[in-house]
Amino acid sequence: MTTKRITVFRAGVFSTEPHPPWMEAVHAAEVEREDYDAALDLVLGQRTSHTAVNGVAWPAAEVITRRTPDGGYFVDMMAEEYSHAEVWIPDPADWLPFHVGYVEPFLMTHATIRRNDCLDRLTNALIAFARHGEGRHIDRLTGESRIDEREDEERRKRSAAARSRTTSN
Secondary structure, three states, X not given: OOOOEEEXXXXXXXXXXXXXXXXXXXXXXXXXXXXXXXXXXXXXXXXXXXXEEXXXXXXXXXXXXXXXXXXXXXXXXXXXXXXXXXXXXXXXXXHXXXXXXXXXXXXXXXXHHHHHHHHHHHHHHHHHHHHHOOXXXXXXXXXXXXXXXXXXXXXXXXXXXXXXXXXXX
């Protein structure tokens, strides 16, 4: 089920308006093709820009822009936490303020989060290497030492056993 309204950015203000005719054509093509992106490509043509902040397995964030038949822009903003926004910018003069005010901060925020995750992983790997030397003990995804994880688990078990002995006495 599709809504019959679209988010519009016009003169620096967001609002919702009824779907333009081209969006109705997109929804009709989506029903026929069962693929929303293919329907957008069919009705609006190819993407004019596609910017992504890469994550570990898939893009952490991406912004896809297409031109609309009326000369405006249709912007699709998605993030790995499943947030999604579609914005129609009917007046080309509003594109730059929208891009600078919303698209760039959106991408920069996700790029900063991604960079911090990479630095955290690198820091963990360097600490594990410094403590235990080279080897396969470093987790490739987190950079943490499997030796440290095993020792922490053994420490928790010893502590739990000591607590149970003092409780039973």
